Amino acid sequence: MPRFLPRFLLGLAVGLAAGLLYGWVIQPxxxxxxxxxxxxxxxxxxxxxMVSETYGAERDLGRAQLRLASLGPEPPLEKVEAAILxxxxxxxxxxxxxxxNRLAVDLRTLSSPTEAASP
Amino acid sequence: MRSSTWLPWVLGGVLGLLxxxxxxxxxxxVSYTQTDPTSLRADFRxxxxxxxxxAHAGTGDLGRAQERLAVFGAEGIGETLGALAQQRLAAGYxxxxxxxxxGLAAALGERPSGLPLTxxxxxxxxxxxxxxxxxxxxxxxxxxSTRALTATPGAPFQLTRQELxxxxxxxxxxxxxxxxxxxxxxxxxIEIRVIWDQGSDRFFTGLKPELGAGxxxxxxxxxxxxxxxxxxxxxxxxxxxxxxxxxxxxxxxDGSWLLVFSQPAR
Numbered sequence: 001m002p003r004f005l006p007r008f009l010l011g012l013a014v015g016l017a018a019g020l021l022y023g024w025v026i027q028p029x030x031x032x033x034x035x036x037x038x039x040x041x042x043x044x045x046x047x048x049x050m051v052s053e054t055y056g057a058e059r060d061l062g063r064a065q066l067r068l069a070s071l072g073p074e075p076p077l078e079k080v081e082a083a084i085l086x087x088x089x090x091x092x093x094x095x096x097x098x099x100x101n102r103l104a105v106d107l108r109t110l111s112s113p114t115e116a117a118s119p
Numbered sequence: 120m121r122s123s124t125w126l127p128w129v130l131g132g133v134l135g136l137l138x139x140x141x142x143x144x145x146x147x148x149v150s151y152t153q154t155d156p157t158s159l160r161a162d163f164r165x166x167x168x169x170x171x172x173x174a175h176a177g178t179g180d181l182g183r184a185q186e187r188l189a190v191f192g193a194e195g196i197g198e199t200l201g202a203l204a205q206q207r208l209a210a211g212y213x214x215x216x217x218x219x220x221x222g223l224a225a226a227l228g229e230r231p232s233g234l235p236l237t238x239x240x241x242x243x244x245x246x247x248x249x250x251x252x253x254x255x256x257x258x259x260x261x262x263x264s265t266r267a268l269t270a271t272p273g274a275p276f277q278l279t280r281q282e283l284x285x286x287x288x289x290x291x292x293x294x295x296x297x298x299x300x301x302x303x304x305x306x307x308x309i310e311i312r313v314i315w316d317q318g319s320d321r322f323f324t325g326l327k328p329e330l331g332a333g334x335x336x337x338x339x340x341x342x343x344x345x346x347x348x349x350x351x352x353x354x355x356x357x358x359x360x361x362x363x364x365x366x367x368x369x370x371x372x373d374g375s376w377l378l379v380f381s382q383p384a385r
Contacts, residue, residue: 004127011131018132019139029144033160036167040153046187047167050174057177058215067170070163 037072041086044071048083049096052103061106077107156190164191165203169216172200176219181226188227198338200224205322214308221326228290274301275352276309280379285364285372291338292361292373294347298324298333301382305333313337314346339376347378354380 023029031038036047048068055064068076080103087097156167168191175184188196204220276298284295298309307325324335339345339361347356356378364374 007124007127008131011128012135012138013131015132015135015137016139016142017135019136019141020143021139022136023140023143031154031158034154034158034163036159036163038154039159040155043154043156047170050170050187053174053177054170055177058173070166 036070039071042090045083045086045090045092047071048080048103049087049092049100052080052099055103055106056099061110064103065107075111077104077111080104080107168200168203169207169212169220172219172223173216175223175226176215184223185227197224197227200227201326204326208308208323208326209310209321217323217326218328222328225327225329274382276349276354276380276382277352278354278356278378279381280377281356282377283362283364283374284377285374287364287366287372289375293375294337294339294345294359295375295377296324296335296337296347297331297377297379298335298349299379299381300333301384303381305331306382307332309333309335310350311335311337312348312350314348315343336375339373341373349380352380 036044039047048071051064051067054067055061058064065076068079071079080100084097084100084104087100156164159167168188171184171187174187175181200220201224204217204224207220208214208217279299294313296311298306298311300306305324307323307328309324310321311324312319312321320337322335322337324333327334327336339359341361343360344357345359347359348354359376361373362376363371365371
């Protein structure tokens with residue numbers, strides 16, 4: 001009996017390591033049916049770039065906001081500004097930056113009257 | 120070996136394994152917040168594709184659209200976009216979105232060849248090869264008046280032409296439909312219904328504008344006989360199925376059917 005506990009604990013540690021190896025490496029969880037708000041930052045930024053490119057042609061700010069809404073509950077402007085930061089950090093082209101920035105500027109003008117009215 | 124020797128190992132190992140898997144799968148699973156577009160739920164994935172198409176329509180940058188689509192795999196993506204355009208139009212999404220999807224599908228080469236266009240004239244449309252199989256009866260439009268043809272809104276469409284197109288270059292045998300008004304112009308957004316013994320589908324004209332505003336197509340599956348109708352019209356074509364054509368070098372391939380529906384002249 002005095003030898004039971006060390007063996008048990010050692011067995012537990014080996015089993016735990018094997019379980020983690022299996023769960024993280026061999027057979028990791030595969031997420032399906034996810035929503036756009038779980039997208040990796042790279043795809044998230046590209047999503048916002050696509051919204052910006054479409055907005056550049058359509059000039060429909062309401063539709064652009066609707067598209068951005070699928071990325072999560074944060075305000076649209078916040079998401080676009082985050083995309084600009086990512087774009088700057090990862091060296092996206094000046095044209096792409098300008099495209100996203102155009103949407104950010106228009107979203108900012110849309111949100112500024114509300115901000116001015118608030119106490 | 121006595122049980123007192125291996126029992127603690129086995130017990131500890133099994134419990135540890137269960138705890139490890141539980142931790143790795145439930146407590147702290149891998150990269151939940153760093154997914155890629157392929158893991159999106161089907162409706163979000165379709166929205167993502169539509170956004171790629173809308174961005175392409177806005178910028179005209181096909182290379183970038185292809186890069187974005189690459190994550191979904193190249194296999195059949197054009198067809199998926201074409202089908203999505205039809206679905207979105209049928210479901211009442213903005214027409215601009217459906218057109219963007221259809222435009223990208225066309226840009227990716229998802230377009231039939233060998234379509235004779237008599238209306239708007241499509242650059243690059245190849246002439247129709249002679250039919251080498253026994254053709255179905257073709258109704259020739261009858262000129263009933265010498266007056267200038269004018270559009271007749273609301274007048275029912277009639278089948279004015281049915282022809283087997285033998286084009287070995289065609290990607291797949293298709294049902295190609297042209298819907299024309301009385302003046303011979305293509306009519307967009309006309310619903311066409313196809314019915315077969317185990318299902319039905321519908322598609323719309325005008326989603327491949329480079330082939331004419333009144334053009335629409337549908338891929339014919341082997342060994343299925345289709346009935347084609349224009350809702351609200353008496354125009355009905357039955358028993359339409361793949362028909363073999365003879366290739367120039369011998370052998371055979373399945374041809375595409377062309378149906379032309381027209382409004383009668385006033």
